[in-house]
Amino acid sequence: MPNGNSNGSDTGAVVAAVLARHGSDGTRLMQILREIQEETEWLSPDILTRVAEGAKLPRGQVEGVAGFYHFFHTEPLGSYRVLWSDNITDRMAGNADLMARMCKKLWLKPGKVSEDGLVSVDTTSCTGLCDQGPALLVNYRPVTRMTAERVDQIVDLIRHKTPLAQWPAEFFHVDDNIRRKDALLGADFKPGDALKALKSPQEVLDAIKESGLRGRGGAGFSTGQKWDFCRAAVGTGPHAAHYVVCNADEGEPGTFKDRVLLSSYADLVFEGMTISGYVIGAKKGFVYLRGEYRYLLEPLNAVLEKRRAAKLLGKSILGRTGFDFDIEIHLGAGAYICGEETALLESLEGKRGVPRKRPPFPVTSGYLNQPTAVNNVETLASAALIAAKGAAWYKSIGTPKSAGTKILSISGDCERPGIYEYPYGVKVSQVLADCGARDTQACQIAGASGLAIAPNEFGRRIAFEDIPTGGSFMIFDNTRDMFQVARNFAHFFVHESCGFCTPCRVGTTLLANAMDKIDEGHGGEYDISDIWRVIRTLKTASHCGLGQTAGNAVADTLQKFRPSYELRLNVRDFEPAFDLDKALSKMREVTGRDDPGAHFHINHRKSRSGLGTKAGEPS
Numbered sequence: 131m132p133n134g135n136s137n138g139s140d141t142g143a144v145v146a147a148v149l150a151r152h153g154s155d156g157t158r159l160m161q162i163l164r165e166i167q168e169e170t171e172w173l174s175p176d177i178l179t180r181v182a183e184g185a186k187l188p189r190g191q192v193e194g195v196a197g198f199y200h201f202f203h204t205e206p207l208g209s210y211r212v213l214w215s216d217n218i219t220d221r222m223a224g225n226a227d228l229m230a231r232m233c234k235k236l237w238l239k240p241g242k243v244s245e246d247g248l249v250s251v252d253t254t255s256c257t258g259l260c261d262q263g264p265a266l267l268v269n270y271r272p273v274t275r276m277t278a279e280r281v282d283q284i285v286d287l288i289r290h291k292t293p294l295a296q297w298p299a300e301f302f303h304v305d306d307n308i309r310r311k312d313a314l315l316g317a318d319f320k321p322g323d324a325l326k327a328l329k330s331p332q333e334v335l336d337a338i339k340e341s342g343l344r345g346r347g348g349a350g351f352s353t354g355q356k357w358d359f360c361r362a363a364v365g366t367g368p369h370a371a372h373y374v375v376c377n378a379d380e381g382e383p384g385t386f387k388d389r390v391l392l393s394s395y396a397d398l399v400f401e402g403m404t405i406s407g408y409v410i411g412a413k414k415g416f417v418y419l420r421g422e423y424r425y426l427l428e429p430l431n432a433v434l435e436k437r438r439a440a441k442l443l444g445k446s447i448l449g450r451t452g453f454d455f456d457i458e459i460h461l462g463a464g465a466y467i468c469g470e471e472t473a474l475l476e477s478l479e480g481k482r483g484v485p486r487k488r489p490p491f492p493v494t495s496g497y498l499n500q501p502t503a504v505n506n507v508e509t510l511a512s513a514a515l516i517a518a519k520g521a522a523w524y525k526s527i528g529t530p531k532s533a534g535t536k537i538l539s540i541s542g543d544c545e546r547p548g549i550y551e552y553p554y555g556v557k558v559s560q561v562l563a564d565c566g567a568r569d570t571q572a573c574q575i576a577g578a579s580g581l582a583i584a585p586n587e588f589g590r591r592i593a594f595e596d597i598p599t600g601g602s603f604m605i606f607d608n609t610r611d612m613f614q615v616a617r618n619f620a621h622f623f624v625h626e627s628c629g630f631c632t633p634c635r636v637g638t639t640l641l642a643n644a645m646d647k648i649d650e651g652h653g654g655e656y657d658i659s660d661i662w663r664v665i666r667t668l669k670t671a672s673h674c675g676l677g678q679t680a681g682n683a684v685a686d687t688l689q690k691f692r693p694s695y696e697l698r699l700n701v702r703d704f705e706p707a708f709d710l711d712k713a714l715s716k717m718r719e720v721t722g723r724d725d726p727g728a729h730f731h732i733n734h735r736k737s738r739s740g741l742g743t744k745a746g747e748p749s
């Protein structure tokens with residue numbers, strides 16, 4: 131088989147072996163399904179039944195989980211599953227033409243499986259490779275820097291059923307692209323440095339508080355306070371315990387800093403988790419790694435093994451009796467919503483990633499309803515540095531309200547995309563100058579749910595008190611169409627809404643439909659008012675942050691880049707999105723007719739819209 135998979139072999143044996151490896155534990159359902167799928171290529175009804183029986187879970191629950199995540203499939207999608215990253219920066223780099231070329235050469239339609247069951251080609255949301263796109267995943271392994279030549283080579287490899295292990299290694303090469311280092315990326319840090327400097331848990335907690343460290347995921351909650359609440363909370367039930375969770379589900383479009391931290395600074399991250407465990411009294415930590423970073427799983431496990439061998443993990447860390455802590459990596463399966471911490475915890479427990487109601491908060495009732503500290507990758511790496519170098523050192527960097535540094539993932543229209551670390555307080559204009567951006571029309575900061583800023587705001591600063599961000603920094607020059615940027619994000623949210631609550635499930639779709647309608651030339655002022663109504667509903671009635679922020683990009687671009695909408699507002703009053711005349715085109719094709727009688731009331735429609743007729747058109 132192309133992957134060395136055992137598809138067609140004894141699936142029963144595969145399922146039994148995977149279940150045994152996980153002790154048939156239902157809370158490990160995500161990993162069980164992933165590992166089975168890696169062997170069998172897809173999750174057949176028979177496999178789901180066997181898993182449900184083996185893990186003693188309702189069959190419907192197993193099917194519900196398999197159906198929820200984009201990277202699980204309950205129907206065959208081919209031995210080669212190609213997914214093109216479809217973030218706006220991939221589009222700017224030409225992914226659509228390249229994907230069309232691939233589909234044409236494979237005689238395939240996007241989203242369909244080839245007749246011989248060999249291959250399918252489709253799109254997926256941002257894969258975190260925006261600095262080296264257009265990118266794709268083939269059987270969930272990333273291929274960067276796609277070109278027409280590389281498309282042709284891949285098509286040949288697929289046609290010849292070449293196993294991925296025999297594909298050219300450079301296809302899978304992912305660069306770090308670190309362009310600017312500061313206190314964190316430039317730190318002189320050896321594994322164990324922070325652990326060797328440890329004082330009592332209370333003293334470490336005091337130092338974290340004193341440093342002013344705030345969560346780097348975007349929300350900016352005080353890390354010391356979070357750890358304090360968690361440490362004070364009491365575990366309940368027979369398995370009472372505290373947990374540390376590292377949120378490495380970096381799914382915000384345009385963000386890829388955690389990818390680099392995990393590939394080149396994993397020791398720092400793991401050490402931060404260990405310190406967190408020491409402070410809150412946890413013995414177990416999880417890294418929730420996004421499915422797109424599956425390729426990092428083995429290297430990360432190798433770092434964990436090294437740390438165990440060096441007594442930096444495991445029982446009696448560095449000889450301290452009672453200081454026991456270990457880390458396990460849990461892989462996600464392509465659901466952006468799992469970046470939301472309560473959805474992440476649900477997923478970690480083997481369920482669909484649907485956000486929980488809050489309160490209770492994870493610090494008191496997190497993983498398995500036990501006290502849990504959930505922190506971002508960059509936050510944990512910063513915590514390790516603070517433990518090693520002290521609060522005063524850290525506090526001296528950045529601004530009074532935003533201590534330390536921020537790592538930005540820069541992509542889009544600039545000469546040097548990649549990773550840039552700055553002390554908090556850096557001006558947007560400085561960032562643009564450093565990465566070689568020219569004629570910049572806009573920056574989208576903090577991803578699809580973030581903020582679009584225009585040139586008159588480039589004097590603003592990256593800081594919690596001005597522009598907070600998880601790290602996404604996308605640049606658009608004067609040649610770009612900001613309407614299309616917002617439209618891409620509107621579709622992203624349709625794809626990523628978990629579907630739990632109606633305002634978000636329906637609202638994101640209405641918003642994307644309205645943007646499509648305007649794009650197709652059927653939009654007018656009525657549609658703009660409609661868009662504002664939908665954005666208000668999303669913001670006020672959605673259950674979680676995804677829905678509440680899903681309209682941000684459209685709102686910002688409507689306010690700041692209005693001409694890109696005006697260009698398309700062809701209709702004075704209202705025109706339905708459904709075009710009956712267009713819908714009849716298939717029948718015209720079949721019947722070979724194109725006379726006026728085969729068209730839907732063209733004259734009537736045009737006079738209503740106030741457009742009139744153009745010279746040469748039927749009147």
Ligand code: SF4
Pocket residue numbers: 467484485626627628629630631632634635672673674675676677678
């Ligand atoms: S707002 Fe959207 S993502 Fe959040 S719970 Fe509702 S449907 Fe799910």
